[in-house]
Amino acid sequence: VSAVVEITGVGLLTPLGDGREQVASALCAGQSALVPSLEAGGTGLAAIVDFEASKYANVRGLRLYNRTTRLAICAAKLALTDAMVDPTSVAPEELGLLMASTYGHLDVLLDYDRSLVESGLLRTNAALMPLAIPSAPGAMVALAFGAKAFSMTLCDSTSSSLDAIGLGARWVLEGRARACLVVAAFSASPELVRVVDRAGALAAKGDVRPFDRRASGAGLGEGAAAFVLERADHASKRGAASRGRVHGYGAAFAGKQTESKAALERACAGALRAADVSAERISLVSAGASGVPALDRAEAEALASVLGADASRVPTIAVKGALGETFDAAGAIQSVVALSSLQERRAPPIARLDEPEVPRLRYLKEEAVVDRGLALVTSIAADGTSTALVLSHGDDR
Amino acid sequence: MTRRVVVTGCGVVTPAGSDLVTFWSTIMRGQCRIEPLRQFSFRDFDSLVGGEVVLPPEDELGADGYRARCLALTLAATRRAVEHAALPGGVAFRERTGAVIGTTLGEERQVGDLSDRFRAEGDGAIDAGFFSRSDNHRLSSEVAKRHGFGGPVVVGAGACSSGNAAIAIAYDVIRMGAADCMIAGAADTLVRSIYCGFFRMGALSKSVCRPYDKNRDGVSFGEGAGALVLEDYDAAVRRGARIHAEIAGFGVSNDAHHITAPDPTGNGFTRAIRQALATTGTPLEAVDYVSAHGTGTVYSDLCESRALHAVFGDRARSIPMSSIKSMMGHTNGAASAIEAVACVLALEHQAVPPTANLVEQDPECAIDCVPNEGRRAKVKTCLSLSAGFGGFNACLVVRGVA
Numbered sequence: 001v002s003a004v005v006e007i008t009g010v011g012l013l014t015p016l017g018d019g020r021e022q023v024a025s026a027l028c029a030g031q032s033a034l035v036p037s038l039e040a041g042g043t044g045l046a047a048i049v050d051f052e053a054s055k056y057a058n059v060r061g062l063r064l065y066n067r068t069t070r071l072a073i074c075a076a077k078l079a080l081t082d083a084m085v086d087p088t089s090v091a092p093e094e095l096g097l098l099m100a101s102t103y104g105h106l107d108v109l110l111d112y113d114r115s116l117v118e119s120g121l122l123r124t125n126a127a128l129m130p131l132a133i134p135s136a137p138g139a140m141v142a143l144a145f146g147a148k149a150f151s152m153t154l155c156d157s158t159s160s161s162l163d164a165i166g167l168g169a170r171w172v173l174e175g176r177a178r179a180c181l182v183v184a185a186f187s188a189s190p191e192l193v194r195v196v197d198r199a200g201a202l203a204a205k206g207d208v209r210p211f212d213r214r215a216s217g218a219g220l221g222e223g224a225a226a227f228v229l230e231r232a233d234h235a236s237k238r239g240a241a242s243r244g245r246v247h248g249y250g251a252a253f254a255g256k257q258t259e260s261k262a263a264l265e266r267a268c269a270g271a272l273r274a275a276d277v278s279a280e281r282i283s284l285v286s287a288g289a290s291g292v293p294a295l296d297r298a299e300a301e302a303l304a305s306v307l308g309a310d311a312s313r314v315p316t317i318a319v320k321g322a323l324g325e326t327f328d329a330a331g332a333i334q335s336v337v338a339l340s341s342l343q344e345r346r347a348p349p350i351a352r353l354d355e356p357e358v359p360r361l362r363y364l365k366e367e368a369v370v371d372r373g374l375a376l377v378t379s380i381a382a383d384g385t386s387t388a389l390v391l392s393h394g395d396d397r
Numbered sequence: 398m399t400r401r402v403v404v405t406g407c408g409v410v411t412p413a414g415s416d417l418v419t420f421w422s423t424i425m426r427g428q429c430r431i432e433p434l435r436q437f438s439f440r441d442f443d444s445l446v447g448g449e450v451v452l453p454p455e456d457e458l459g460a461d462g463y464r465a466r467c468l469a470l471t472l473a474a475t476r477r478a479v480e481h482a483a484l485p486g487g488v489a490f491r492e493r494t495g496a497v498i499g500t501t502l503g504e505e506r507q508v509g510d511l512s513d514r515f516r517a518e519g520d521g522a523i524d525a526g527f528f529s530r531s532d533n534h535r536l537s538s539e540v541a542k543r544h545g546f547g548g549p550v551v552v553g554a555g556a557c558s559s560g561n562a563a564i565a566i567a568y569d570v571i572r573m574g575a576a577d578c579m580i581a582g583a584a585d586t587l588v589r590s591i592y593c594g595f596f597r598m599g600a601l602s603k604s605v606c607r608p609y610d611k612n613r614d615g616v617s618f619g620e621g622a623g624a625l626v627l628e629d630y631d632a633a634v635r636r637g638a639r640i641h642a643e644i645a646g647f648g649v650s651n652d653a654h655h656i657t658a659p660d661p662t663g664n665g666f667t668r669a670i671r672q673a674l675a676t677t678g679t680p681l682e683a684v685d686y687v688s689a690h691g692t693g694t695v696y697s698d699l700c701e702s703r704a705l706h707a708v709f710g711d712r713a714r715s716i717p718m719s720s721i722k723s724m725m726g727h728t729n730g731a732a733s734a735i736e737a738v739a740c741v742l743a744l745e746h747q748a749v750p751p752t753a754n755l756v757e758q759d760p761e762c763a764i765d766c767v768p769n770e771g772r773r774a775k776v777k778t779c780l781s782l783s784a785g786f787g788g789f790n791a792c793l794v795v796r797g798v799a
Contacts, residue, residue, distance in 0.1 A: 113512045121441035129594025134554035139787025151651040153554040155533045199528040251549035255542040383538040
């Protein structure tokens with residue numbers, strides 16, 4: 001059995017559209033969804049306007065779920081449809097679910113807790129309690145699509161979705177599921193926007209500039225992405241098309257911010273080692289840079305070190321300039337854009353990048369042609385976690 | 398090459414004790430530590446009971462001095478496990494070491510506190526540190542910071558299977574070669590929302606929980622944390638570590654049946670148990686002890702018994718299987734991590750802990766639940782079961798190492 005895992009389905013919901021091609025075209029055209037928002041205290045917010053979950057999925061009780069769960073269910077439905085996975089092609093006992101969600105339950109928890117204190121035990125909607133725990137959004141996705149192999153949630157903030165893809169690939173290879181649905185979702189509830197803003201990490205007026213010398217902070221976004229992962233022989237047996245391939249995953253941790261560069265270097269080295277390739281094979285980097293200067297600097301320096309002599313050749317993109325920081329969904333969205341870029345051989349520019357702080361990388365300031373090869377997707381989080389994923393493109397349609 | 402994963406250290410902070418000796422002697426005697434709750438009250442209840450942890454002062458505060466209780470419990474248990482394993486301090490070793498922490502509720506108390514302050518102070522209640530304090534990922538990243546780890550750092554939420562899930566993920570990280578050593582554990586605290594939720598579901602015991610008893614009436618809650626140091630066998634041997642047990646492997650499944658209720662047929666649980674036994678090459682007759690989920694609710698205990706009978710047949714009546722939740726309360730995600738430590742201790746002491754508070758066993762739960770007092774037993778292989786809200790089941794096989 002090859003250690004490479006097939007991606008047979010992709011689902012994507014972002015403020016710039018709900019399909020890979022649509023989002024890729026918008027990004028390549030230089031569109032940004034980040035706009036100053038009164039709701040976000042004047043900082044940037046990239047929200048999905050007029051989101052109607054019922055357009056995407058017909059799931060019982062959908063309207064009762066919170067926005068993160070609805071986004072997750074809709075992205076999952078898009079991915080399952082894309083993969084042509086249903087109970088006749090993959091038995092429920094063979095379908096697993098890994099969810100990336102650190103904050104997806106918080107708005108329900110706040111509502112539930114507030115109601116308990118203000119209205120009392122007997123006047124509080126008891127049905128909210130099981131939805132107010134971190135694993136709830138994932139459990140609801142698993143329930144909606146009957147995933148019976150496993151249902152697990154990873155709460156690793158910006159690393160969650162890359163961790164979930166890495167673990168999903170592992171569990172598929174081990175035969176714990178024939179197909180693994182990896183779902184990542186983040187929505188910016190008003191409470192969460194206020195809390196993140198108070199932490200001082202957001203740029204004023206949506207002026208988000210990943211990798212730029214004038215970067216002053218991130219902007220919040222919302223979105224969801226989902227993948228169906230399968231072993232190559234299983235995918236081939238049921239005639240599923242390949243939308244891409246997972247080759248390797250790596251993760252590392254830095255206890256101090258000054259060690260973040262070294263941690264991301266170790267994560268990238270681990271992903272390349274797992275993929276059994278050298279950095280020369282990388283033809284695109286989809287970076288997690290969000291406009292937070294210290295983290296972007298560490299990421300750029302680590303990438304320059306990992307790519308070595310190829311740093312000036314390999315196009316580097318950073319979608320958070322256009323889509324905002326989507327935390328749990330971020331790595332998955334970066335991965336979808338990387339797959340689209342390899343597939344279509346064109347990659348989008350980095351929004352509002354004028355003057356890179358670390359000049360050694362080939363940052364895209366406008367749409368550019370990309371060689372088919374491998375993509376390196378990276379994430380570096382404020383708490384010290386670094387993750388990396390090596391992907392390749394899928395079959396031509 | 399397939400790597401073997403062994404346990405070289407354990408740590409617990411539980412209502413039954415916060416060192417391995419006290420913990421083991423308390424549960425072996427069947428002493429129930431579910432008592433009137435001191436930490437908080439709630440106006441809708443005349444009284445609440447629960448299993449509370451008494452932390453020594455040095456473990457009380459989180460890394461930033463803030464009283465984030467879930468983090469404090471996590472750091473206390475992981476510190477004990479790291480000390481028990483006598484991990485080396487070299488940079489090379491620590492860079493190849495990571496942490497996976499599981500939780501059901503995480504820092505929910507932070508959110509409760511914020512909710513209270515919102516009402517009193519409005520938006521001004523939010524301080525700059527709230528976002529990071531309430532972020533559950535901190536449960537593992539602070540462990541890594543505290544001990545200088547540089548490997549993978551993950552937080553897993555699988556409801557009340559979180560502990561076993563964390564151990565399973567850490568086991569896989571070592572097996573795939575991404576680290577040589579991982580701290581795996583889980584922690585949860587007592588929070589008002591879970592008492593209220595279980596009360597409304599009719600699943601909160603009016604006295605103390607009595608798993609498998611004919612008159613059981615629901616769950617009692619507890620708080621705590623459990624942690625294990627897992628290492629690649631060869632690496633552990635090379636550094637001369639004392640090996641306490643082997644994590645032979647795990648099985649997982651999901652009921653996908655109902656948001657709170659388990660599948661009444663026990664099918665989901667059955668699949669997880671069978672996967673755990675099959676993937677570890679463990680024959681049915683090799684299982685010497687089952688650390689049961691045993692929450693004390695009518696429904697859950699019955700489903701679990703059905704699953705065990707479906708897997709083991711008549712042998713389910715004679716394998717010792719107990720629920721130590723009867724002594725500490727259900728510590729949610731932490732439970733299976735603490736129970737994994739109990740399995741390691743069962744292997745070391747060649748004895749099995751009891752199910753406490755048992756008066757009259759439910760004939761529909763026809764198992765040997767080791768009533769009220771621990772007993773000596775030949776233990777080479779343990780099976781540890783967990784099930785959670787949403788239907789996620791995770792089972793672990795823990796073996797002795799010759």
